[in-house]
Amino acid sequence: DGGITQSPKYLFRKEGQNVTLSCEQNLNHDAMYWYRQDPGQGLRLIYYSQIVNDFQKGDIAEGYSVSREKKESFPLTVTSAQKNPTAFYLCASSQGSQPQHFGDGTRLSIL
């Protein structure tokens, strides 16, 4: 079954620690995206990658980092520099001009 897998579904970390969120897709899509959703808010773009080994900052990239070493994987690291990391993180992928498909998200809570 083709799709986007985000793991884990829930993640807890202590303040000051870096944490990496996983996103894997088996749709053979070239482009991948990371969004953040806060309560009562829309999704905001963090980073995106249109091709392996290349990525661009989105609207709220500060405090985050990404890598795209493989076509199917686009991990997001939330660093200690991110001042308010508690949020729902969504990964998406797309091919060409087709709509983005989303994973089921990871809810990150900082203790």
Add this chain to the structure above:
Amino acid sequence: DQQVKQNSPSLSVQEGRISILNCDYTNSMFDYFLWYKKYPAEGPTFLISISSIKDKNEDGRFTVFLNKSAKHLSLHIVPSQPGDSAVYFCAASVGGGGADGLTFGKGTHLIIQP
């Protein structure tokens, strides 16, 4: 500043009636618009899209209307069904069908009453 606005946080509609969800945008460079449906603790699911060269797109019970001069689009659901209860997000992009990422509104929570 919000470039995509959904001014109704929630909307309640009776089952079988028409649901109309509205969305306004400020960036005149947007040329591709989408609607997504989202259930709690899940990712958004694509519903329907429209390019700025069209003013209407239809897919089954879902129709999206685009008024470029007013920078306004709407999603019509007819007839509304209980399974339509969800949060609906309007999204927009500049060129390429969203390849450089989407700009989302805050969403409208649609509640279908039996």
